Amino acid sequence: MKPTHALCFLPAGMTSEAYSRTDGATGDKLASIENLKEIEFNEKNLIIYSPPGVEDELSARFLYSLAYATLRHRSPDLISEIIVFLRDQEPDIVRECGDYAHFDLKRTVWSLELLRQDIVENKEFEIFRVKSPDTEPWNRFLNAIVKEKRHWFSAVWLHADCYMYRRIWSIFQRSDTLMDYDYFGEQKMLATKKAAQMMKSILGTTRDLKRSRDNFQRLLKLSLWGERSAWMSEGCRLNDLLVEYECDLLADQSVAVWRDLRHAYDPVYVDIVTGNAGFELFTDLLLADYIIRSKLAERVRFHLKAIPWFVMDATHKDFHWLLDFFRNHEFIELQGFARQIQQHLQDRSFILCEQSYFWTSAYDFSHMKQVQPCLYVYLSEASLLIFKGDLNYRKLLGDVNYCSTDRFENCLRGFQPTSVCALRAIKTDLYCGLTVCQVEWLNEDEPNWMVTGEKAVIQLAVKHRLSGDIIVAL
Numbered sequence: 001m002k003p004t005h006a007l008c009f010l011p012a013g014m015t016s017e018a019y020s021r022t023d024g025a026t027g028d029k030l031a032s033i034e035n036l037k038e039i040e041f042n043e044k045n046l047i048i049y050s051p052p053g054v055e056d057e058l059s060a061r062f063l064y065s066l067a068y069a070t071l072r073h074r075s076p077d078l079i080s081e082i083i084v085f086l087r088d089q090e091p092d093i094v095r096e097c098g099d100y101a102h103f104d105l106k107r108t109v110w111s112l113e114l115l116r117q118d119i120v121e122n123k124e125f126e127i128f129r130v131k132s133p134d135t136e137p138w139n140r141f142l143n144a145i146v147k148e149k150r151h152w153f154s155a156v157w158l159h160a161d162c163y164m165y166r167r168i169w170s171i172f173q174r175s176d177t178l179m180d181y182d183y184f185g186e187q188k189m190l191a192t193k194k195a196a197q198m199m200k201s202i203l204g205t206t207r208d209l210k211r212s213r214d215n216f217q218r219l220l221k222l223s224l225w226g227e228r229s230a231w232m233s234e235g236c237r238l239n240d241l242l243v244e245y246e247c248d249l250l251a252d253q254s255v256a257v258w259r260d261l262r263h264a265y266d267p268v269y270v271d272i273v274t275g276n277a278g279f280e281l282f283t284d285l286l287l288a289d290y291i292i293r294s295k296l297a298e299r300v301r302f303h304l305k306a307i308p309w310f311v312m313d314a315t316h317k318d319f320h321w322l323l324d325f326f327r328n329h330e331f332i333e334l335q336g337f338a339r340q341i342q343q344h345l346q347d348r349s350f351i352l353c354e355q356s357y358f359w360t361s362a363y364d365f366s367h368m369k370q371v372q373p374c375l376y377v378y379l380s381e382a383s384l385l386i387f388k389g390d391l392n393y394r395k396l397l398g399d400v401n402y403c404s405t406d407r408f409e410n411c412l413r414g415f416q417p418t419s420v421c422a423l424r425a426i427k428t429d430l431y432c433g434l435t436v437c438q439v440e441w442l443n444e445d446e447p448n449w450m451v452t453g454e455k456a457v458i459q460l461a462v463k464h465r466l467s468g469d470i471i472v473a474l
């Protein structure tokens with residue numbers, strides 16, 4: 001069942017009556033002018049005054065949707081925040097990137113302002129002109145979108161979201177001095193530093209955990225909840241928190257994941273398509289370390305992002321930065337963990353997969369077999385493929401507004417190189433695999449529950465690999 005989002009995502013400052021009564025006669029004058037502007041924008045851009053229907057693709061063309069609220073407010077705000085950040089950090093950036101960065105920054109800020117304006121005015125998507133390894137595939141993707149879906153507010157939301165992050169990156173690619181600069185790097189590093197104490201105490205609690213179903217579930221759940229900020233607060237205890245979070249798990253197939261892994265044929269590989277950097281990446285490493293030490297698999301392979309992505313996503317650079325951070329930290333527990341990871345990398349029980357731009361394309365995963373067959377085959381060598389986070393979940397479902405009770409495996413639309421597990425803290429109005437009425441009950445309690453990241457799911461679609469059968473026929 002799908003919820004009605006009628007009251008959840010009204011644009012800021014707007015009442016539901018304002019939509020039904022457009023005369024603006026009541027209330028404060030300024031608010032009415034704002035309301036009128038919104039109405040004008042909506043009419044000009046053919047915004048539909050309803051939430052998406054079942055099996056519609058999410059899009060900002062639906063007024064009552066998170067996509068609309070994001071494109072109308074959050075995305076332009078995010079670009080403004082980058083601009084403010086660049087201005088504040090100019091002296092540091094010039095120190096890091098060289099004197100000429102001063103001039104490049106001016107041009108970069110100007111281009112970011114234009115991009116912001118593009119979104120605000122609902123312009124058409126443009127093809128990319130700056131040469132990068134993924135320019136051609138991106139342009140092929142953009143050229144294949146039907147004309148009516150090439151604008152920010154008419155596009156599939158997933159496409160618009162990914163396109164925005166790729167556009168931001170391409171602005172930085174235009175200048176020699178800033179092309180390697182990670183504009184989200186500072187946030188990722190600060191968050192990691194804040195979490196050091198917590199990571200130290202978790203390492204203390206999880207050291208030498210024996211192979212058991214309970215311990216596996218504990219580490220899987222830790223990796224799921226890895227981005228919750230409560231972890232950072234002083235004095236919180238791992239087991240207490242995991243117990244407290246249990247009631248926020250709307251679907252929990254962790255036992256099935258354990259069973260699937262235990263019965264997998266050799267050689268057992270587990271692939272993790274990571275989400276956020278910092279503390280969340282630390283929890284992924286902890287899970288991977290446990291998988292190797294308890295001999296559940298002989299190899300864990302990590303897929304990281306090739307470019308700065310959705311603010312906190314982990315890139316290869318973030319991975320190496322985290323290792324250095326641990327190595328040089330005053331806490332001996334963190335130093336020890338760095339040595340352990342280094343050892344896994346050396347003996348190839350941990351593999352950092354070759355950088356793939358597929359993860360930072362706008363393709364949903366059902367297109368992988370056709371667009372990136374080598375990656376599909378590579379993933380099919382694994383016995384278990386774990387996807388972290390909300391964005392990966394949207395890519396699994398192709399941003400299709402499935403009925404919330406539809407089975408997870410039926411919503412993957414053919415993408416199943418192997419057993420697929422989603423560890424997802426819910427941040428978007430998109431779900432499947434839930435029980436009847438679960439969404440309605442949650443809506444009654446708190447209409448915005450689906451954007452807070454407080455509820456989560458562990459879901460699994462099993463695909464058994466036959467013994468010795470590593471390569472999947474395309």
Ligand SMILES: O=P(O)(O)OC[C@H]1O[C@](O)(CO)[C@@H](O)[C@@H]1O
Nearest residue numbers: 161275310389390391392427428
């Ligand atoms: O870091 P995560 O969990 O992948 O979340 C990214 C999500 O954040 C959002 O920007 C919404 O908060 C979505 O567009 C996206 O799905």
